[in-house]
Amino acid sequence: MIRILLEFLLPLVLPTIAYGLWMAYERRRQEKRGRGEKPTWRDAPFVWLGLAGVVLTAVLLFGLVLMREAGNAKGQYVPPRMAPDGTIAPAHVEPRPPGG
Secondary structure, X not given: OHHHHHHHHHHHHHHHHHHHHHHHHHHHHHHHHOOOOOOOHHHOOHHHHHHHHHHXXXXXXXXXXXXXXXXXXXXXXXXOEEOXXXXXXXXXXXXXXXXX
């Protein structure tokens, strides 16, 4: 569940969150000055924010695929596990068989 949030949902909404933070900052700045037009959500560029989120998600997923393939080039990761005699066998990477 957390993986889905981090890999898909967060990159999709991150541009909108950043825009909201900027808008809050800009509204406070305009209030201190006492002049100027304050930004509102009605004026938000939702199409561009959505497009930026889709692009950010695509770049993140592409990077994750590249990292996953690069990690598998050395061999198969074997997580730590308990041996029959009660000791814990440490994690290691088993090399790929030749030609595999």
